[in-house]
Amino acid sequence: MLKQRWFMRSLSTILPRAPLSKQILKSEPTAELLEKLCFFKKTQSGIFHMLPAGMKTTDKFIGIIQDKLQTNNDASLVSLSSLSPKSLWQTTDRWANSELFKLKDSKKNEYCLVATCEEDITELMKSFITSYKDMPALVYQVGKKYRDELRPRSGLLRAREFIMMDAYSFASDESDATRMFEDVNKTFLEIFQELKIPVVRAYADSGDIGGDQSIEYHLPLIGGESTILSCNNDSCKHVATDEKALSYPVEEGQFTGDVCVKYGLSEDHTTLVCYYYPKGRQINWNLAKLSVDDDIDSSLRDCSNQEITDLFQKENEDMMFTKVLRVMDSRINSRSNFPDFPLKSYLKNNFGQIDGVSIVTATDGEICGQCNEGTLVSTKSIEVAHTFNLDTKYSKPLSLKFMDRENNSTRLVKMGCYGIGVTRVIASIAELTRDIHGLRWPVAIAPWSVSIVSTPQGKNSETDKNYGKIVSLFKNKDPKLASNIMTNLNRTASMGTNISLSHSIGIPLTIIVGNKSWPRVEIEVRGRRWSGTDICKWEEEYPHLKEEYQWEVNNASPIDPYHEKHIVLHKHVVDVVKLLLQDL
Amino acid sequence: MLKQRWFMRSLSTILPRAPLSKQILKSEPTAELLEKLCFFKKTQSGIFHMLPAGMKTTDKFIGIIQDKLQTNNDASLVSLSSLSPKSLWQTTDRWANSELFKLKDSKKNEYCLVATCEEDITELMKSFITSYKDMPALVYQVGKKYRDELRPRSGLLRAREFIMMDAYSFASDESDATRMFEDVNKTFLEIFQELKIPVVRAYADSGDIGGDQSIEYHLPLIGGESTILSCNNDSCKHVATDEKALSYPVEEGQFTGDVCVKYGLSEDHTTLVCYYYPKGRQINWNLAKLSVDDDIDSSLRDCSNQEITDLFQKENEDMMFTKVLRVMDSRINSRSNFPDFPLKSYLKNNFGQIDGVSIVTATDGEICGQCNEGTLVSTKSIEVAHTFNLDTKYSKPLSLKFMDRENNSTRLVKMGCYGIGVTRVIASIAELTRDIHGLRWPVAIAPWSVSIVSTPQGKNSETDKNYGKIVSLFKNKDPKLASNIMTNLNRTASMGTNISLSHSIGIPLTIIVGNKSWPRVEIEVRGRRWSGTDICKWEEEYPHLKEEYQWEVNNASPIDPYHEKHIVLHKHVVDVVKLLLQDL
Numbered sequence A, B: 001m002l003k004q005r006w007f008m009r010s011l012s013t014i015l016p017r018a019p020l021s022k023q024i025l026k027s028e029p030t031a032e033l034l035e036k037l038c039f040f041k042k043t044q045s046g047i048f049h050m051l052p053a054g055m056k057t058t059d060k061f062i063g064i065i066q067d068k069l070q071t072n073n074d075a076s077l078v079s080l081s082s083l084s085p086k087s088l089w090q091t092t093d094r095w096a097n098s099e100l101f102k103l104k105d106s107k108k109n110e111y112c113l114v115a116t117c118e119e120d121i122t123e124l125m126k127s128f129i130t131s132y133k134d135m136p137a138l139v140y141q142v143g144k145k146y147r148d149e150l151r152p153r154s155g156l157l158r159a160r161e162f163i164m165m166d167a168y169s170f171a172s173d174e175s176d177a178t179r180m181f182e183d184v185n186k187t188f189l190e191i192f193q194e195l196k197i198p199v200v201r202a203y204a205d206s207g208d209i210g211g212d213q214s215i216e217y218h219l220p221l222i223g224g225e226s227t228i229l230s231c232n233n234d235s236c237k238h239v240a241t242d243e244k245a246l247s248y249p250v251e252e253g254q255f256t257g258d259v260c261v262k263y264g265l266s267e268d269h270t271t272l273v274c275y276y277y278p279k280g281r282q283i284n285w286n287l288a289k290l291s292v293d294d295d296i297d298s299s300l301r302d303c304s305n306q307e308i309t310d311l312f313q314k315e316n317e318d319m320m321f322t323k324v325l326r327v328m329d330s331r332i333n334s335r336s337n338f339p340d341f342p343l344k345s346y347l348k349n350n351f352g353q354i355d356g357v358s359i360v361t362a363t364d365g366e367i368c369g370q371c372n373e374g375t376l377v378s379t380k381s382i383e384v385a386h387t388f389n390l391d392t393k394y395s396k397p398l399s400l401k402f403m404d405r406e407n408n409s410t411r412l413v414k415m416g417c418y419g420i421g422v423t424r425v426i427a428s429i430a431e432l433t434r435d436i437h438g439l440r441w442p443v444a445i446a447p448w449s450v451s452i453v454s455t456p457q458g459k460n461s462e463t464d465k466n467y468g469k470i471v472s473l474f475k476n477k478d479p480k481l482a483s484n485i486m487t488n489l490n491r492t493a494s495m496g497t498n499i500s501l502s503h504s505i506g507i508p509l510t511i512i513v514g515n516k517s518w519p520r521v522e523i524e525v526r527g528r529r530w531s532g533t534d535i536c537k538w539e540e541e542y543p544h545l546k547e548e549y550q551w552e553v554n555n556a557s558p559i560d561p562y563h564e565k566h567i568v569l570h571k572h573v574v575d576v577v578k579l580l581l582q583d584l
Helices: A002-013 A022-027 A030-036 A052-073 A086-091 A118-125 A174-194 A285-291 A305-315 A422-433 A461-477 A495-505 A536-541 A570-581 B002-013 B022-027 B030-036 B052-073 B086-091 B118-125 B174-194 B285-291 B305-315 B422-433 B461-477 B495-505 B536-541 B570-581
Strands: A040-044 A047-050 A083-085 A102-104 A110-113 A137-146 A161-171 A200-203 A213-220 A226-231 A239-241 A259-265 A271-278 A323-329 A351-357 A376-391 A401-403 A410-412 A414-421 A450-454 A509-513 A520-525 A549-554 A563-569 B040-044 B047-050 B083-085 B102-104 B110-113 B137-146 B161-171 B200-203 B213-220 B226-231 B239-241 B259-265 B271-278 B323-329 B351-357 B376-391 B401-403 B410-412 B414-421 B450-454 B509-513 B520-525 B549-554 B563-569
Touching (some): A040 B118, A052 A137, A052 A174, A086 A110, A086 A118, A102 B102, A118 A161, A118 A414, A161 A174, A161 A422, A174 A376, A174 A414, A200 A226, A213 A226, A213 A422, A271 A305, A285 A351, A414 A422, A450 A495, A461 A509, A461 A570, A495 A509, A509 A570, A520 A570, A563 A570, B030 B040, B047 B052, B052 B137, B052 B161, B052 B174, B083 B086, B118 B161, B118 B414, B161 B422, B200 B226, B271 B305, B285 B351, B376 B422, B461 B509, B461 B570, B520 B570, B563 B570
Parallel strands (some): A200 A239, A271 A323, A323 A351, B271 B323
Antiparallel strands (some): A040 A047, A102 A110, A161 A414, A200 A213, A213 A376, A259 A271, A376 A414, A401 A410, A509 A520, A520 A563, B040 B047, B083 B110, B200 B213, B226 B239, B226 B376, B259 B271, B376 B414, B509 B520, B520 B563, B549 B563
């Protein structure tokens, strides 16, 4: 008896019991919608409990990641401690990071809660990598990460505790390192393709993590925090983040307004670098750095112009031995309105100038700096994954070395690191796919693939029997699919309530067992057909279904999504469901 | 090419490459052995990274737990945040616990890293349980827990970061609560039976967690930290922890030596309770409490006798209105040597006395207090799981209430909580099953079920081909089993090295593909036959194997474990392996 009640209740205890109002479905921010639909529950700013529906979605995504990494890249699964000792982070000079959660144990040892694990994995692999024979190797883990964001926002998009997949590669030379970097990036693309979402790869800045080569994965999204720039030239198609994208104006030297300047010092502090660019544009540090062949002291990046010139004059007593390098953004010309030069005394002969470079953040409509032909198109997006070719950035300070094949000397291991923001991907997909009826998951990560709804239990014994018949059909014909079916949304509520609930939770297909339509049942398509395959194809491929089969498509209004219904004899329901799921 | 090298290497990168010495296998503590065999890696005192072999073992165990809880108890999986706010723990009066890891975020909010989640789950379920209709419900999670033990020891047996499965039940009345408690306990027993390990259930004290009813699961183990007492009377068989077990002496009142006394005060502090018991025995607070019907102030439990009598005299100005209650352990008699009575002035008339009770920790050979017939047998053990019938211990302070069915009033939810120390179970099984050849896992949680070893790759092309043939046989006949086979221990090392490696890692079966024995292969049984089934049975059940089949058992020496070998035609290898695995 108790068992019976459990079957009826336990899952639906942590699911909505009644449909949300149209107003909430339409205008509630996605983070709140996910909470109202019982996927996650916020406990503190940026901190969440994961509820059963959210767990199912997350576990499915993690399953896809693991499967791909193991099959394609033979990756080894580990799970590093969440408590990382201060000493490791001091060695790589990252302990000062104010976003680390820090704590002391009862013996006053200091730790941080892991934000990323480059330090820990490098230290760990010292026990396992000693010879070139031990490489290449790829190690990964999936687990909670912590970042004490000052302004956590948008729910799981920018949380303080979140789930991340982080992988680390180890190679003995650059060509192996690059091949592993490319292989893992290939797998990342396959992972996102499995979700049938339009993820874009962009060349990116490697930021705080380090390394020379870096690729970000972006989900295009109106209102996204990031901007990516794509070249519309089909033979180029270069995509980069706005931190990395190089662009040129449609016509050079056309800017005649006020010019801004940003000062910097060369690495030896004997050259004052003056970056001139149009007012109203944003200087791009990566491009600025590139324009002087990286000969710039990046630690002074955030200093004011006054601080830079003071430092320059203080460190160089004799101005005779200094230089001034003027870097001119290609948008400006000599007739532009330049600011005053800051130094009182200087030697004209020591002036140098670089012209025709681009040092400002690219904008929509400018010329692609990669092919010099196409036009850049700017798109708002969310970053969902990031890969880094780290070279020896961590193996050097932490001394991860191996015995060489050729000359029996020790060399530093070449590393790469690769991250997928698991909960972030889920939150972005929710954001991307939601519509006025609620969420709309791809089958690959939907908490349930199918729901079966009917009239309230106990109201019509014939319908109850038919409902049981459909459930049994799935259990007998495809037990794995059957375990992905939601059969107990709210069996005491009306059919309409349950259809709305199923739609709002975002279950891709709803099977409706009604008393009038029997022996036919309706299958409502809620999921989105990303591939654009037309259902007619199924009828052609499976002619035995055609006779007894009917489908309808309504496009009720411009804001109402595509409505698709399949009416099939109950004995075909499993086959049709399986066909439909392939494309959702 | 790279792929090929990965297949060869990546797994074995984080596995031992050479067998450990006999000395290490024999005498290294199990915690160090698990580390040397690359299951876990200690990073700090009580803190560990989990390596691929340890991950596989852990994941298999978690899979069994999830499967059983979902199938038997329809439990819902959640994952609560690891950061629990101070305010919750203050409400239940548990924040002072010195074993909590505590931290502050950048806004000075305080958190602990979760040690258990009664507070968080109770708070969470307030959003979901409002009516009797929402219950019964069972919610569980599996994840990292934190306890800042002052003296972490024995590796994963007493770690500061560890993996735990914690489940929580919610019921509207006592009978449902008790039924859920019993149902989950039944599932726990099934989980341990699946591992084929001899786990014992013992009635236990509920300690800091609280509640009236509590059952612990113990793995009997020489050198274990706990002691359980089992009644040898077949119609009783009562088992309890030494904190809970009630025992009587074989003959009462036979103790004539020095008597110890422990003082306490009744809850209203007007009665001085004097517990008298034999010197050399340990007073058992649970029994002492029970002997006075719980009318004792437990908060004074750790006060000295002097402190108790001082407090008694200070709080009671007129001794006329006080009482003295003498509780006599049944082992002592009036001729025993009693200590002096502590009070100067007292009234003889106000003395009471309780005789014939047992208030000391039970010992081996005493009479079972449950049946009053059997003899208690004491066993050293490790506690691996604990269940609590909590009643309203947490729902009361945190106000988890529901609307009653009968009279539309609100009532407190009856809770239960249930924990399995996942990493602790794994460490205890390693401790229990290890022998002079290394670890010896039950199939259910072995990192790999089978290993296939042969001569070094490239040495004999015929053997290499046969090796490939055996691997393919498994892949074709049973892909799931094939994914549980270790095929790349160290393919450049000798066959003997790999057999030793496989034995020490504790893989239950080793298939040896040699050049002499072909077309037969040898299957070495490393796993332990807990059920004692004789292999002959298989031959009877599967006569088609009998003709071409041969088996040997050697028991080399008293300390050397049972050696069992099966020599079979290669075409039968999958069948025989599957039969053998059933019993390991």
